[in-house]
Structures are given as C-alpha cells and as structure tokens.
Amino acid sequence: MKPSLVAPLLLSIFMSASALAGGAWESMSPEAIGGVLDKKFAEGRYSKKGADTCLACHKRSEKVLTIFSTPHGNAANDKSPMGSLQCEACHGPIGKHNRGGKEPMIAFGEGSPLTAENQNSVCMSCHQDEPRMSWHSSLHNLEEVACADCHQIHSEQDPVLSKDTQVEVCTSCHTREQSDLKKRSHHPLDWDGMTCTSCHSAHGSMNEASLKQATVNENCYECHTDKRSVYLVEHQPVIDNCSNCHDPHGSVNDNLLIRRAPQLCQSCHASPHSGTALLGSGNSTMTSGQSCLNCHSQIHGSHNPVYDKYTPPLSR
C-alpha cells in the first residue's frame, strides 16, 4: 500500500463537498464517541486503500498532507505508520467514517473528546521505548498532558523538537517560568542553544522536577563545573542544594538569587557575629549593596583554610 497523491475519483470530491460540512458525531458525548471507537477497534474494519481512501476527502487540507514530509509519512520504513496501516495506525480503523462522515475517528490534541490516556496509548503502541521509560510516573502523564499537546504530527517541523521554538511550546502552559525568564537575571534561554530540555526531560525522569540529572546540584555542575570542585572549607547550604539561594529560572536579583544579601544570608544567619556590630566595619560595608559579601566573598566555599571561612579579603 503506497500512498499516492493523485487526484481521487470525482465521486469522492462530491462526497467530500457535502460530507465535510461537519461530523455527525459533533453532538455526541465523549462517552458515546469512546463507545463507538471501541466498537470500531473490535471490528477492525480498516480501509483497503489506506491513505488514498482518507485523502479522497482530506487532501484539501494542507495540514493533513504535511505528514508526508515527516518520519511518520515515510512508507519505506515498515515501523512507520505509512509503512503499515497508514493514517489508520493513528486514527484507528475507518469503519463507517467515510459514509458521509457517520462515525468519528480518533482525534488528537486540544479539541479531542478522548482522554489524554486514550490518545497517548496510540502513540505508545510504537513509542514505548527507552526515552519514555519514566513517562508513566511523570507529572505530565499524571496531570493528563497528551503527547499531542506538545507534539504536532501534521507539521513539517514539530516546534517542540526545534531549539528555536521549544521554549515557546513549554511556556504556553508554564506561564510562571515564562515570566521568570523575563526577569533581570535569567538563564540564557533566548540564545546560546539552551532550552528547557537542557535541564529537564520532557518525558519524565526518576529525579526531582523531572531533571535530567540525579539532583539539582548535579544539574548545575553539568555546566558550572567550577562549582563542583571540592572546597577545603565548605558552606553547608551549597553542598545541600544550589536552589537554597538560586532560582534556576530567573530572578529580579542579580545572579539568579532568590533574595538579595544581606536578607538572603540573614534568612539563615539570624544574628551573626553574636549579634554585635563588627569592629571597624562601620555601616558602609553593610549598606554598599554587597553587604555580607564584601567580606564573605567566597560564598560557595574556600580553598584556603588559613583564612576564616569565606573571608579571604580580611587581613588577620
């Protein structure tokens, strides 16, 4: 069965002209549609001419035709839909759908009456493989996000697969991260080839927040290798979790900091220096923006045990 894009029979054109007015199932409840689709699957009445049958009515849609410029439209690959049941590998057996549009087909995406789970089971029948090993336990699956909410199948370039457009797809739902990315300090997702999936696995992972790495710190070390170096004198919250002080997505403060010093420091060190003002420090150091960092400048840890913790600039 090879799909051909030659002109269909005139008859079909007439049929489609009237049939494409709208599906008879538009007034059916999702449950009723589910019932019909189950029945169609059980009967398994696939069309004899595959895609050609469908295109008799649907070839006027540019969008439908783009599938032939994608891996799913590659008839030479027998694992691809077009190499087997063609359109019906995804949309299910035609049944009586072509009789004036009497029966619904499996539909995907936003307007679909089917649950995300039902839609996804179609995709997973071919894509239950390593990259989707954690899909079932992922928050996307549990919160009923459909594969087709992220992926556009009838599109020459699926936007979520391109570095240039992926962030747009993700932030269409993740509005908080979208606004974080507009803050003064943010990771350079607008250039440099960095995307959400530089850090996250879209199909889920065994790790917190679906990170690609085992922990938040491992994630940060991936690119900020200098922070991995084992300090002789360690600052406990740094070892514990970088997000004790940084927001990975963006912040109104410099350096992605969740708060500015001294408030940041004081959120844990309520009254350092035994609550007394530092001798000779005056007020200037504390009011000059950097505050605690003027003296405790090696905040991630120090390689020099001779000095006080995080205070290399002080003469002793």
Ligand code: HEC
């Ligand atoms: C005789 C004409 C005809 C044929 C042949 C036909 N369809 Fe349809 N199809 C329709 C009509 C009419 C609609 C409803 C109007 C619309 O949504 O475009 C429709 C709608 C659809 C929808 C959208 C369903 C929804 O609920 O939004 C899908 C998907 C679909 N068809 C797939 C197929 C596939 C796959 C084939 C081949 C196996 C096929 N069609 C063959 C006429 C046809």
Ligand code: HEC
């Ligand atoms: C790999 C699975 C897959 C295959 C194969 C496939 N489709 Fe689709 N189809 C989808 C998904 C998913 C959507 C929802 C829109 C999107 O993702 O682009 C869709 C949407 C549609 C729609 C609704 C279009 C609209 O304007 O909303 C029609 C009609 C349709 N497909 C017909 C076909 C026909 C005809 C074929 C064969 C030539 C086909 N599809 C092959 C997955 C598939």
Ligand code: HEC
């Ligand atoms: C009949 C089997 C089959 C079904 C059903 C199927 N796919 Fe695929 N899909 C494939 C094959 C084969 C490839 C090509 C893999 C390759 O080239 O390594 C592919 C490739 C892809 C790709 C990569 C496309 C690219 O441009 O690289 C995505 C994304 C994808 N599928 C998503 C889906 C989604 C979402 C669904 C359900 C709506 C779906 N697939 C249904 C077989 C299938």
Ligand code: HEC
């Ligand atoms: C949250 C958005 C999102 C959802 C939901 C999603 N994907 Fe993906 N998918 C992506 C992104 C992004 C990529 C690009 C590769 C990457 O960065 O992991 C991708 C890549 C793919 C690929 C090609 C590369 C590979 O991993 O094999 C396939 C196939 C695929 N997805 C199938 C699916 C299927 C099947 C589902 C539903 C079970 C699904 N995707 C759900 C975002 C998503």
Ligand code: HEC
């Ligand atoms: C530089 C790495 C990085 C990038 C890039 C990134 N994230 Fe994250 N994201 C993280 C880390 C680390 C966490 C866990 C934060 C924590 O534990 O405080 C997280 C958490 C999340 C969470 C869960 C939030 C919560 O409150 O539970 C969502 C949703 C999220 N990210 C979405 C996105 C989206 C969407 C993008 C792209 C616009 C993105 N992320 C880009 C590192 C990143």
Ligand code: HEC
């Ligand atoms: C259709 C809407 C939608 C799209 C598109 C989407 N997400 Fe999500 N995502 C959700 C929902 C819903 C949740 C679960 C609760 C929440 O955070 O709102 C979630 C959760 C997450 C989480 C937290 C996971 C965890 O285990 O804590 C991350 C990370 C995430 N998404 C990343 C992404 C990335 C990366 C993309 C783009 C490739 C993306 N999302 C696209 C809806 C979406």
Ligand code: HEC
């Ligand atoms: C995929 C690579 C990558 C990962 C993972 C990553 N970063 Fe970054 N980070 C960058 C790049 C690129 C920049 C901007 C260039 C620069 O200043 O080095 C940056 C900048 C920063 C900055 C300075 C921001 C500013 O406004 O100047 C901080 C702070 C930071 N990252 C913290 C983190 C933390 C914390 C994590 C882990 C949650 C993390 N990064 C994970 C690549 C990454």
Ligand code: HEC
């Ligand atoms: C106790 C709070 C705190 C923790 C925890 C923390 N940082 Fe920072 N980080 C800061 C402060 C404060 C600055 C800005 C101070 C400066 O100018 O050195 C900063 C700056 C940075 C910068 C930009 C300047 C530079 O040094 O390159 C990066 C990157 C960075 N941190 C990465 C990390 C990583 C990775 C982790 C986890 C291993 C981490 N931080 C944990 C407080 C913290």
Ligand code: HEC
């Ligand atoms: C999330 C909590 C937290 C934050 C935020 C934090 N620290 Fe710490 N800090 C600790 C903990 C825990 C220790 C180790 C336990 C101790 O000795 O108090 C420590 C130790 C220190 C020490 C060494 C104390 C000693 O005698 O061992 C200094 C100096 C210090 N922090 C300065 C700062 C500065 C400056 C900031 C702000 C940039 C800051 N800390 C932010 C939790 C935090």
Ligand code: HEC
């Ligand atoms: C003028 C320089 C200077 C400034 C500014 C400064 N410190 Fe210190 N800090 C020191 C020195 C020096 C020590 C060591 C004192 C000692 O050994 O008794 C110290 C010790 C500490 C200690 C460990 C001993 C203790 O008393 O808990 C903490 C925690 C600390 N500083 C936090 C902070 C915080 C938080 C700020 C900002 C609110 C800050 N420091 C501002 C110089 C400074």
